[in-house]
Amino acid sequence: MPATDANVRAFTARLAERPCCAALVAHERLDAALSSPVGVIFVLRADGLALRPLVARIHAAGKLVAVHLDLIDGIRADRAGVRWLSRAGADAVISSHGQLMPAIRREGMVAIHRLLLVRRGLLDAALAATAKSGADIVEVLPGVILPDVRALMPSLRVPLLAGGFIRTEEQARAVLASGAIGVTTSAENLWSADLR
Amino acid sequence: MRSLMSVFVASDGRDPVAPPRGLEAGILLRDLDLITLMASAGSIQAPLALDLDSVEGLNPDATAARFVIEELGVDLVVTRRPTVALQAVELGRSALLHVLAFDSTGLARSLEGHPRTPGIGTILSPGPVLDHLLPPDLQRLPRPLVAYGFIDTPGRAVGLLRHADAVVVPPACALEMARRASLDGLDAVAGRG
Numbered sequence: 001m002p003a004t005d006a007n008v009r010a011f012t013a014r015l016a017e018r019p020c021c022a023a024l025v026a027h028e029r030l031d032a033a034l035s036s037p038v039g040v041i042f043v044l045r046a047d048g049l050a051l052r053p054l055v056a057r058i059h060a061a062g063k064l065v066a067v068h069l070d071l072i073d074g075i076r077a078d079r080a081g082v083r084w085l086s087r088a089g090a091d092a093v094i095s096s097h098g099q100l101m102p103a104i105r106r107e108g109m110v111a112i113h114r115l116l117l118v119r120r121g122l123l124d125a126a127l128a129a130t131a132k133s134g135a136d137i138v139e140v141l142p143g144v145i146l147p148d149v150r151a152l153m154p155s156l157r158v159p160l161l162a163g164g165f166i167r168t169e170e171q172a173r174a175v176l177a178s179g180a181i182g183v184t185t186s187a188e189n190l191w192s193a194d195l196r
Numbered sequence: 197m198r199s200l201m202s203v204f205v206a207s208d209g210r211d212p213v214a215p216p217r218g219l220e221a222g223i224l225l226r227d228l229d230l231i232t233l234m235a236s237a238g239s240i241q242a243p244l245a246l247d248l249d250s251v252e253g254l255n256p257d258a259t260a261a262r263f264v265i266e267e268l269g270v271d272l273v274v275t276r277r278p279t280v281a282l283q284a285v286e287l288g289r290s291a292l293l294h295v296l297a298f299d300s301t302g303l304a305r306s307l308e309g310h311p312r313t314p315g316i317g318t319i320l321s322p323g324p325v326l327d328h329l330l331p332p333d334l335q336r337l338p339r340p341l342v343a344y345g346f347i348d349t350p351g352r353a354v355g356l357l358r359h360a361d362a363v364v365v366p367p368a369c370a371l372e373m374a375r376r377a378s379l380d381g382l383d384a385v386a387g388r389g
Contacts, residue, residue: 142322
């Protein structure tokens with residue numbers, strides 16, 4: 001089932017309701033994420049070959065799941081890996097591999113392309129890659145410096161997420177004020193924050 | 197490790213390469229090809245650093261490190277490979293391990309591979325993230341610590357020198373820093389006077 005605008009709209013609507021997303025790097029925080037008001041949980045680290053029960057638990061809590069294809073264990077970041085995540089029930093897939101964005105969309109999932117901020121000299125190429133990839137959403141890392149660099153970036157055709165080193169409400173608000181529609185963070189104290 | 201300059205001017209080697217007058221600084225060559233590197237390195241009088249991973253045509257391995265140190269006179273090797281950093285130190289020079297700080301988990305993983313050997317410091321990208329690291333994160337970064345990337349204004353450069361031993365800035369920023377240093381002194385601006 002190809003991704004439709006409706007998938008993306010549903011995903012971004014969740015972000016509009018609760019701009020803060022829980023980023024999970026370990027299972028022990030899962031219960032806290034499930035009981036928090038976040039609308040989307042980003043699974044950054046997990047056993048990729050045993051994802052289905054995890055995704056089911058998150059869905060049962062009424063939340064959407066985005067899975068990081070490049071970081072989870074046991075899954076290769078290629079088209080077959082994308083298909084696997086689709087069968088596991090992921091709603092969205094995050095990757096730094098722009099060439100996989102069309103495959104993610106074809107599987108009916110929201111395609112999130114990571115934009116890594118290293119230095120100014122590499123920014124234009126990174127932006128060109130995200131523009132070419134056809135992603136539904138771009139996630140900027142480290143998101144905490146988005147307010148510092150936003151002026152260097154043209155307006156993108158797709159919504160922006162930001163993640164990385166966002167630990168305080170003040171940082172999260174600054175990032176959202178810079179144009180991001182949501183933040184991803186492992187800082188549990190932010191999961192309950194009302195950032196709208 | 198020799199004492200580190202507190203400012204490095206980033207250069208692609210294509211323009212005349214020298215720090216602006218009035219600013220004591222080194223040069224960091226990056227984003228150039230091997231032929232341009234060969235042509236420019238010999239003419240640089242300032243302390244010379246090289247981002248080994250960004251040289252087109254050069255495989256950034258230990259052989260390349262030996263070549264740039266022994267043939268081109270590079271003083272400071274910037275590399276993402278711990279073995280290459282160690283090679284630079286064995287050859288009597290210094291190295292900075294390039295650590296990419298995109299999130300706290302990634303930073304921790306990057307630092308796991310740091311040799312933590314005298315003579316090998318850390319160059320961290322993007323530089324402004326240093327303003328957002330917690331004290332324990334900062335303490336885990338092997339020194340000397342250099343901030344690299346997205347440091348485009350003197351204010352940001354000087355601000356980051358609160359955390360870092362050095363910053364890498366583009367030529368225009370270096371020029372403005374030189375102008376300010378001539379007025380106030382860089383240390384005074386940085387609050388280190």
